[in-house]
Each structure stands twice: as structure tokens, then as C-alpha cells.
Amino acid sequence: MWEEEKRDDGVKWQQLEHHGPYFAPPYERLPDHVHFYYNGKPMKLSLATEEIATFYAKMLDHEYTTKDIFQNNFFNDWIKEMTPEERKKIRELGKCNFEEIHTYFAEKHEAQKALPKEEKQKLKEEAEKIQEKYGYCIIDGHREKIGNFKTEPPGLFRGRGNHPKMGMLKKRVMPEDVIINCSKDSAIPQPPPGHKWKEVRCDNTVTWLASWTENIQGALKYVMLNPSSKLKGEKDWQKYEVARCLKGVVSKIRSQYRADWKSKDMKIRQRSVALYFIDKLALRAGNEKEEGETADTVGCCSLRVEHISLHPHLDGKENVVEFDFLGKDSIRYYNKVPVEKQVFKNLQLFMKKKNPGDDLFDWLSTSSLNKHLQDLMDGLTAKVFRTYNASITLQEQLEALTNEDDSVPAKLLSYNRANRAVAILCNHQRATPKTFEKSMQNLQAKIDAKKDQLAEAKAELKRVKADHKAKKDVKSKTAVEKKKKMVEKIEEQLAKLNMHATDKEENKQIALGTSKLNYLDPRISVAWCKKFGVPIEKIYNKTQREKFAWAIAMADEDFEF
DNA sequence: TGGCTGACTTGACAGGATCTTC
DNA sequence: GAAGATCCTGTCAAGTCAGCCA
Structure with a gap:
């Protein structure tokens, strides 16, 4: 099965057959005895307003709901979905009481856990049936497991770190939002009754089975194969083969970037120092991000002056660079690293006459860095260094x-x-x-x-x-x-x-x-x-x-x- | 060249499943 | 067999990078 040959990159498959995504269950109304209160008085909400209220209520004991940004984003989006009457009445989040709804779901959850064995078994079997139908596809004659065959349910966006969009309403994915990808001669998946797909296409240059655009960031979401699949396995293998190639040329690359530390060209000099960090510290590339759209996190190329401090002497060591920044998922990177004298001098130069908020590598971008790496070795990009190291x-x-x-x-x-x-x-x-x-x-x-x-x-x-x-x-x-x-x-x-x-x-x-x-x-x-x-x-x-x-x-x- | 988009990998974490202990 | 600890799995956000277009 894993013969030593690589698949032609352009063509991924000849046959792809599946049942489309499995949609999140529709919203069920709260029972009559569970109330939402506004300003201390019970208030019956419309279906859509109530559903969104339950999203918030379910998160009540989560830290998210204590944050101003979360509360504001939630309230703004919630108002948009209210009926005009509701909007007139509900003016402040502080006057909303979701406690009863919260308790209702907590109790429901407990009841679910306490279900008798047979009931639980029944539910398990039902889930297995769904998995059996929607959880697999046929690709080039092989039955393969799908990674994520369910659409993401609606809810409140949970961005990580200080995400400016946390709390916004993540809307329900409808069949009308979904693009299906399958082979022409396969049985086209049936949309749920009364619905139709946004599009059905046959694109065998990609690996996804279905996709839709989420409403918070406008990003695409995909239904893809499970990591156990042959397709993913081959890609994984290829990734490590590229990293092994780097092993053969890494000493040459290192000599070169060391030489470039003294380049007269600022672009090359910055590139060489950045590459040194990527290699030595396994930093991520650090693509540029749209300001205000996401949490303020950085990688190597997007480091700012404020993220490093230079210490000629620290803890008995010379030329120490102190890194302190938020990386992917707003995880803090804190490290004190002694570096070569020339790197230290370069950093002093890059920081000269700059403000804390300025880019450290102002002559460098991830794409120019990767273009350079591509010239050094076929398939080489910044992240290959992470895999290799x-x-x-x-x-x-x-x-x-x-x-x-x-x-x-x-x-x-x-x-x-x-x-x-x-x-x-x-x-x-x-x-x-x-x-x-x-x-x-x-x-x-x-x-x-x-x-x-x-x-x-x-x-x-x-x-x-x-x-x-x-x-x-x-x-x-x-x-x-x-x-x-x-x-x-x-x-x-x-x-x-x-x-x-x-x-x-x-x-x-x-x-x-x-x-x-x-x-x-x-x-x-x-x-x-x-x-x-x-x-x-x-x-x-x-x-x-x-x-x-x-x-x-x-x-x-x-x-x- | 730079911005934008699409495709794909990487990442932390929640909560369910399973194992261990009493 | 209940309770608690640990492991496993799914979830979905957040990265990387290539390719397209102006």
C-alpha cells in the first residue's frame, strides 16, 4: 500500500463519493417553565432570540462571559436577530437574567449522564448509525474515514487570547451554504428535505469533500478526510521526506545565513537573522495579520521591537536576547537566548531609531523569506525547519x-x-x-x-x-x-x-x-x-x-x- | 510586489470514554 | 459499583503557504 512512489500533486483522486455533511440538529424550544427575565420580569422570546440567549446562558460559568468584549459583541449580534418589539424592550445586557436557562441546561446535562445503561446504549447505536452513513467516503475504490463530517453547530465565537470578535454570533450552517465536492459519476449527496446545496462541483485537485464560509471571519471551513486515510498519510510522509532533505543541506544553509549576517543589503541581513531564529529557536514564520481582526500575536517575521530586549550581559552570559511575545493561540513565548556577537549587533542595528511598536524586520516578509528558501532547496519553507529540528x-x-x-x-x-x-x-x-x-x-x-x-x-x-x-x-x-x-x-x-x-x-x-x-x-x-x-x-x-x-x-x- | 483567497496543517482544550481504586 | 483519575477524541480556531490578480 505504501509503495515508494509519490502521487502527482495536481491530481488527487479519480473517484470521490460521500453523503455530504451531517447537519447540527435544529433548535428545540425551551419548556414553558424555563424563563428568561428582563429587568426582573419573565419575558417570552421569539424562537431566534431565544436560541441565541441559550448560547449565552450555556456559557454563564465560563470566563468568557465576564469579558467586556465578549459581552458587547454578543449583545450587538443578539440585538440584530431580535424582533422589533424585543429590540425596543431589551436595551442592556446587565438587565438580562439567563440563570434559569443556565440551570435548565446544567440539569439536562446531568440527567443525560444519569441515563440508564440501556438508554445510553441506544443513543450510542444511533450515533454509530450516523457515523456509518456520513462518516465515511469512497475515494478511488477505498472506503476511508472522514475527519469532520458534522457541520459546526451555531453558537458564540470563542476566539483565543484577546480576540476582538469573541462573543459574536456564529450562525447556523445551512445546506444552502455548503459546496459539495464529489466525482461526476458518483451518486450526488442528497441535501436535507426541502433544501438544496449552494453548489455541487467536481474538483479533483483538492482533497475536501464539502466546504462552507463561516460568518465571523469569512473563512472557509472544510470537510476533509481522517488522518488515517491514505491521502493524508501520503502527505504526511511527503512532509517528513522534505524535512529529511533539509538535513542534507542544512549545514550549507547555515553557513550561508551566517555569512549574510554581514551583508551590505539590509534585506539580506534581516533575512539571515530571521532565518537564524527560525532555525535555532524553531519559531513560526509569522505572517502578517489584519489589525483589529484577530488577537495580536506574532511569529518571527512579524516580531516587533517591543518583543525583544537586548542584554550585553545577563546571568553570566554574553549577548543575550530576551524574547517575550504572544505566539499562535496567544501562547506566550518567553526565552532568554545567548546569540552570536554579530547577530546581537545586527539586532541593535535593526532596532535603531524605531519605536516599540515598529517591525523588527521591516525589510522582510514571509513570502520573500519563503521565496529565498525555495531557491535554496526544492520544497523548503520556514515551517520545514520546525519539522526538521x-x-x-x-x-x-x-x-x-x-x-x-x-x-x-x-x-x-x-x-x-x-x-x-x-x-x-x-x-x-x-x-x-x-x-x-x-x-x-x-x-x-x-x-x-x-x-x-x-x-x-x-x-x-x-x-x-x-x-x-x-x-x-x-x-x-x-x-x-x-x-x-x-x-x-x-x-x-x-x-x-x-x-x-x-x-x-x-x-x-x-x-x-x-x-x-x-x-x-x-x-x-x-x-x-x-x-x-x-x-x-x-x-x-x-x-x-x-x-x-x-x-x-x-x-x-x-x-x- | 503586494494584497487577497483558498487549501491545508497545526494547536489548545473540553468533555466523553475508559481505566483504576476503594 | 461508585468515584476519581487519566486517556482519548472531537472540535474548531489559528496558523502556513501557494497561486492568482492587478
Whole structure:
């Protein structure tokens, strides 16, 4: 299935057949006993107004609803959907009371959870039926799983960070909004009764099955295949092959950008410093963004003067650059990095006579950078450096950390540490889990108990040894052997618990999943598992094994990235 | 060259499913 | 078998980058 040949990029498929997206269920009216109150008085709302009110009510215990921008955006959009009478009456969000609606949904949710087993099973079966019909497509004779076959339900927009559009109304997607993509000779999906599609087309140069434009940002949304599909797998493989190509030319590229640090051309000089950051720190490219339309986040090319501070000396190191900015998803990037003298001098030059809000690399854009990279290597773009550096780091760390004689849990700790090094490089963070402190305490209690158990077992061993010394018979000898084994077993368990605790503590605020799924060539992990006798299931769960089926089939223990 | 659009990947997180513990 | 912890999966926002057009 994964023969070593690449698909022609222009043509993606010959046959594509599916049932179209599955639409979010229609809104159901609130029961009569659940009220919305305005200015302390119950008020019956029209269908549309009520539906939007429920979106807000459901989010009442979320931090979003405490934010002014969210409240204002919500209220503005809500008013637009009201009847003229409602609009006349409802003037202030502060006078709206959604509590009863909120409680109603909370109780409904609890009731759903408390449903008897049989009821739950019934619901599960219904969901499976839907999945069976809408969740798969036929592409070039293969039945493949679809990634997201449901349209996004209406609700309030949840932008990340300080998003200026948070709280706006995300409208219901209707069949009339949806473009269907399928092959000409296939059975065209049926729109829901009484509706029609916006368009049905056959474009085999793209991989999506259906698309629509969302109303908040005017962006396109797509129904696409699941990562386990052959099409996605091939693309994934290609991505890592490009990154492996970079391995062959990276030292040449590095020499060149170092030379360019002294270029007389400002464009080249800025480009060379930016590329150095992208390579060394695995920064994202940093496309320009429309001001006021999204949260204020940056990447390398869009860094502003205010995002870095220069320290000739800091913590005993020279030429330190302190980065502090919000990156993708408004995740903070904070790092103090010693750099080469020439880079430091260049940064001083780039910052000269600029205001904090000015672009650091004012002569550089992501497209000019990528054009340059394309000239250096076919298929090379800024993000390839991230993939390359992530994968090579994993490989190097695994090499350095794995001890052949270690137990499987110890090897897994090494693997996680290697994975963690990558996640730190790529700045993949997560919020500390809510239950972290408590579960850490529980784990510590277990460790303490195990220690006691070990001490007891050791004392016991000492006793039977003395007994054997005195008696010197077979029975007492067997007892000694038995106790010895017991002590070993407990020691092993204790070591395992300790490793688990270390792993957990080190992982407190770091997300491993993103790098594992998107940046680490899975063949490195497969090879490592084969080489060190670690079952692949310990590294990849079922879904991940499906996504990386190509790598599992392809890589042997000698694979080198 | 730069703005815009479309296609696709990357990313954090919520909540459901499953496992573990008592 | 209930409760709690952990894992897994889906969701959907937010990036990257190529190609088109003026």
C-alpha cells in the first residue's frame, strides 16, 4: 500500500463519493417553565432570540462571559436577530437574567449522564448509525474515514487570547451554504428535505469533500478526510521526506545565513537573522495579520521591537536576547537566548531609531523569506525547519537518553523526555491540569506506602536469612529465595512509581501531543521501539497507530531520519 | 510586489470514554 | 459499583503557504 512512489500533486483522486455533511440538529424550544427575565420580569422570546440567549446562558460559568468584549459583541449580534418589539424592550445586557436557562441546561446535562445503561446504549447505536452513513467516503475504490463530517453547530465565537470578535454570533450552517465536492459519476449527496446545496462541483485537485464560509471571519471551513486515510498519510510522509532533505543541506544553509549576517543589503541581513531564529529557536514564520481582526500575536517575521530586549550581559552570559511575545493561540513565548556577537549587533542595528511598536524586520516578509528558501532547496519553507529540528532533536535525544539494559518503563521515561525536549523547543504548552496537585499528592502517598512495604520486606528477608543460617535446610532456603524475589519485585514497583512521578512533574505544563502528531517523523519512534523492544502500543494509541500506519509498515530498526 | 483567497496543517482544550481504586 | 483519575477524541480556531490578480 505504501509503495515508494509519490502521487502527482495536481491530481488527487479519480473517484470521490460521500453523503455530504451531517447537519447540527435544529433548535428545540425551551419548556414553558424555563424563563428568561428582563429587568426582573419573565419575558417570552421569539424562537431566534431565544436560541441565541441559550448560547449565552450555556456559557454563564465560563470566563468568557465576564469579558467586556465578549459581552458587547454578543449583545450587538443578539440585538440584530431580535424582533422589533424585543429590540425596543431589551436595551442592556446587565438587565438580562439567563440563570434559569443556565440551570435548565446544567440539569439536562446531568440527567443525560444519569441515563440508564440501556438508554445510553441506544443513543450510542444511533450515533454509530450516523457515523456509518456520513462518516465515511469512497475515494478511488477505498472506503476511508472522514475527519469532520458534522457541520459546526451555531453558537458564540470563542476566539483565543484577546480576540476582538469573541462573543459574536456564529450562525447556523445551512445546506444552502455548503459546496459539495464529489466525482461526476458518483451518486450526488442528497441535501436535507426541502433544501438544496449552494453548489455541487467536481474538483479533483483538492482533497475536501464539502466546504462552507463561516460568518465571523469569512473563512472557509472544510470537510476533509481522517488522518488515517491514505491521502493524508501520503502527505504526511511527503512532509517528513522534505524535512529529511533539509538535513542534507542544512549545514550549507547555515553557513550561508551566517555569512549574510554581514551583508551590505539590509534585506539580506534581516533575512539571515530571521532565518537564524527560525532555525535555532524553531519559531513560526509569522505572517502578517489584519489589525483589529484577530488577537495580536506574532511569529518571527512579524516580531516587533517591543518583543525583544537586548542584554550585553545577563546571568553570566554574553549577548543575550530576551524574547517575550504572544505566539499562535496567544501562547506566550518567553526565552532568554545567548546569540552570536554579530547577530546581537545586527539586532541593535535593526532596532535603531524605531519605536516599540515598529517591525523588527521591516525589510522582510514571509513570502520573500519563503521565496529565498525555495531557491535554496526544492520544497523548503520556514515551517520545514520546525519539522526538521523537531525530528532531529527527537532522534538525538533518544540516542543520548536510551539505555539498552533499562526496563520498559525506564525506556518510556527516556522517550517522554526526548519528546519533551521537542515540545519545549516548539513551545507547546498546556494549562496545568486542574487535578494536578491532588493527583501528585496521591502518587506521593503511594510512593511512601511502597517504601514502607519495601522496608518491611527487607526486614523480613533479613529474618529468614538468619533463620536459614541457623537451620541450613531446604525449607528455609526456599523461604529466603521467595523473600528475595519479593524484595526485587517491590523495588521494581517503587522504581516504576518514582519514574511515573518524575515524568508527571516534568510534564506539568508541557503538551507532548502536538509534536508527536505533527512534528516528529513517526519512523524515528517506530525504529526506536523495534530497536529497544518497546511495544509500539506504549508509544502510540490506537488512533495514532492508524495515522502512522505508513510509518509502522515502512520503518525498520535501522531507520535514520 | 503586494494584497487577497483558498487549501491545508497545526494547536489548545473540553468533555466523553475508559481505566483504576476503594 | 461508585468515584476519581487519566486517556482519548472531537472540535474548531489559528496558523502556513501557494497561486492568482492587478
